Amino acid sequence: MGIKDTAAEWPVTATQTPFTGNKTSVRTDEVEMPDGTVVKRDYQVHPGSVAVLALDEEGRVLVLSQYRHPVRQKLWEIPAGLLDVPGENPLHAAQRELYEEAHVKAEDWRVLTDVYTTPGGCDEAVRIFLAREISDVEGERFEVEHEELDMELARVPLQELVRGVLAGELHNNCLVVGALSLTAALAGDGLDALRPADAPWPARPFEA
Template sequence: MMTIADRPESWPVVSSEDIHRDGWVVALRSDQVRRPGDDGTGEGEPFRRLVLEHPGAAIVLAVDADGQVLCLQQYRHPANIAFVELPAGICDVPGEDPLEVAKRELREEVELAADEWVHLASVWASPGITAERHHLYVATGLTPVSRGDFELHGEEAEMQVFRAPFDDLYAAVLDGRISDAPIALALLLARAKGLA
């Protein structure tokens, strides 16, 4: 009988070639991979897999004392959509705890700090092409803070910050008006775990 759980596993990589690497936080490479075989050294013809390297991200479902969720509306060029999203940021400092990333992003994007933090889940964004993980948190006990010397740029400079009732956002996910995966998953998990 199969155990209902993910399991760590690594297949032999015959070769790896960078397709694009420019010093930013993401890179694209091409790996030649083999099935592991009985002895673990690999068997059969190698097959190509593209891998988008990404350090992961922390996402914050910040809920105030009135049950309002801090949201952003932000343009995302690859999709040509201004998504309703949660404060989030890339884990771009090697070794940094994702919770610290979440705290930093809450401060920088919406100028808030939180007294209480609950880890909802860490999930793989799209494991068929990237090892990007999303670390989802609920933050409560919100207080205003300064973003310090952090400056918003690019799409962030145009994002709109707003509050919306948790139940309204939840309904918008269920009926398809909100389609950003991290906010949808955070809302569904928070409701399922009785946190909102």
Template structure:
């Protein structure tokens, strides 16, 4: 038996249970320490991007969007899926910012990468910091996006809302609190990592499935 931290969790077998438009569910048979094996359900996902957009008044852009699984509207960051195989995440972030808020940004940096719920899904989200905001023409919204409420609040208020439980979306919490931590360390004008920083956990399984 291997020492803790050294076991290889090899996949012995894998079967697809469901394949849809934005997720697939597979069941892997995984080698466990001690010679046993166990089934692990894995939800494959495209991956996504989100944007912490801060204007020149130091107000952060939030959207209020209906989320059917919870049956209510949530305060969130502008965000969306990586729509195309191999799509550049920064291009996706700029697109989602434009589509959901009618804004463009002059300055971008990588704020934080989030593995959403690694116990059962490979879904991961890259959160960008965007500044130098300008208004642009917003495409006609569809579906839930046609009901979006857009709000700008001071960054400090966004942090307070997060800590008060008024913002519960995991990506929004990660982005808002990461910005607060970055500023606490480096000051108000702080920026994140380079936009092309390595994204180790970017999901690929669902895209490979599509290409196959």
């Protein structure tokens, strides 16, 4: 018997937003529990994100190294970015991020997996795409700034990424989930059985 996550919404008796930042905010809800008690729950409100596992013809994954201040580390990641516009089509956002961060385009797109990054304290939802038939974009590169100024790019065999994940050497959520999901897909029904790039995403509904 299969299992799956289901929609649910417990009553919220009061809510406030004690902090509002540039892209995210913090919300405090008073939530009624099944026994009738009411407790406070603080969480980060996030617009959502997309990430791209770009796979080349040699079975290598495009990754980049970027400084992440909250964890004080340079992490190897896959291209990713925020859904900056409410209702934005996630595929369009993913294509934009792949171009801006790696100067690459792809002809074949699939949904690899959808995840909530930290559902106990943040409502961020991430859609991870698989991009194939990749090639460099002609013309000048997108002008980067801030942490992206120090980015390194590399193409790494999928098996090497999985080894690094299991050895505790790679920690970025999207890279870990993406690499392991791709490995599972290859061992299962194959990549053509993945959901189409425009598959519904209830966590972040979008316009076609």
